[in-house]
Amino acid sequence: MAENKPVRHAAIIMDGNGRWAEKRLLPHLEGHRRGVEAVKKTIEASRELNIEYLTLYAFSTENWKRSQEEVDGLMNLLDEFIEANLDEFNRNNIKLAVSGRVSGLPESVGRKVARAVELTAGNTAGTLILALNYGGRAEIVDAAVKIGRKLLKNELQPEEITEELFARNLYVPGIPDPDIMIRTGGEFRLSNFLLWELSYSEIYVTEVLWPDFDKGEFIRAIEWFNRRKRRFGGR
Ligand code: IPE
Ligand code: IPE
Ligand code: MG
Numbered sequence: 001m002a003e004n005k006p007v008r009h010a011a012i013i014m015d016g017n018g019r020w021a022e023k024r025l026l027p028h029l030e031g032h033r034r035g036v037e038a039v040k041k042t043i044e045a046s047r048e049l050n051i052e053y054l055t056l057y058a059f060s061t062e063n064w065k066r067s068q069e070e071v072d073g074l075m076n077l078l079d080e081f082i083e084a085n086l087d088e089f090n091r092n093n094i095k096l097a098v099s100g101r102v103s104g105l106p107e108s109v110g111r112k113v114a115r116a117v118e119l120t121a122g123n124t125a126g127t128l129i130l131a132l133n134y135g136g137r138a139e140i141v142d143a144a145v146k147i148g149r150k151l152l153k154n155e156l157q158p159e160e161i162t163e164e165l166f167a168r169n170l171y172v173p174g175i176p177d178p179d180i181m182i183r184t185g186g187e188f189r190l191s192n193f194l195l196w197e198l199s200y201s202e203i204y205v206t207e208v209l210w211p212d213f214d215k216g217e218f219i220r221a222i223e224w225f226n227r228r229k230r231r232f233g234g235r
Contacts, residue, residue: 002177004226009053010046010218011201013193014039016209020192029073034211036081043128044091045215047092049222053127053175055099057193061135078132079109083114089116093125099171100134101142127173136195143169170196177201180225182218184210202228 011026014035035073037174046054057073059131082096090095103110113132146169150156156165167173178194178201179215186207204221206213 004228004230007049007051007179007222007225009055009176010051011028011055011057011194012042013057013179013181013183013185013191013200014210014213015183015187015191017211019185020209020211027069029077030120031211032074032077036077037121038211038213039081040085041214042218043094045218049128049218050214053128053129053178055129055131055178055194057098057134057191059132059134060136060192061101061104061133062192075106075109079112081216082112082114086116086119089120090123090160091127093123094120095123096120097127097129097172098132099129099139100132101138102132104133127175129175129193131193134171134193136190136192139171139194140196142171168198180204180221184208184213184217200230200232202230227228 017031017035018028019031020034021028024030042056043054058078063074064071071116098113098117102113104165105113113130143166146164147156147161151158177197177199181194181198181201181203183203183205186205194201202225204224206217206221208217
């Protein structure tokens, strides 16, 4: 069997925090808090596994439907996470990028995230992409709007719109599509994650709830990936 190329980009739907907390009769927010611990372990593991790009789905455009208390709690955790880990990113030469409608985040969080992106922009050992206020359909619409503006200004002709040009107008251009998409929490759905980018990604679903995800589970997913035969429509 032909060997797969190594994973350069892993994308993760970090699901199951609520169920993790419910099983323990704890508030949902405690599940999210433990989820942040799993995020730290996963970032470290991805460095050890030489994964260049790690995209984590942290908050979707649909997650605003949750209670104000849960949304506020998640935003606070995000704020704290950036604050507590910025130095560590720089120590480890990790670049932070954000995918999503940053302008729709609470202003203080948006500012903190933008600052962290700026302060890590020169780092080269790996890229952590946080999908925040992210929706796959919103990303495609936002790309179409950017392209539309260029058409109106005559900077672009309709015939020049190719898949490559379209991809260059997505939130985080210039990076390879995810090789593997991991979803914890056992649901077999995309929940509006990376609709464009996941076209040919291998999809791995595990019952493990996000707060229980760790390096061992990550390695299990990568080993599963290594047994897949990617065809990209060919033989
Ligand atoms: C995922 O955990 C985290 C976010 C959506 C921010 P959930 O809170 O969706 O966990 P479950 O699906 O209810 O278990
Ligand atoms: C997907 O999980 C979003 C994130 C992990 C940030 P959800 O819990 O929001 O997805 P659904 O509602 O089960 O589809
Ligand atoms: Mg969920």
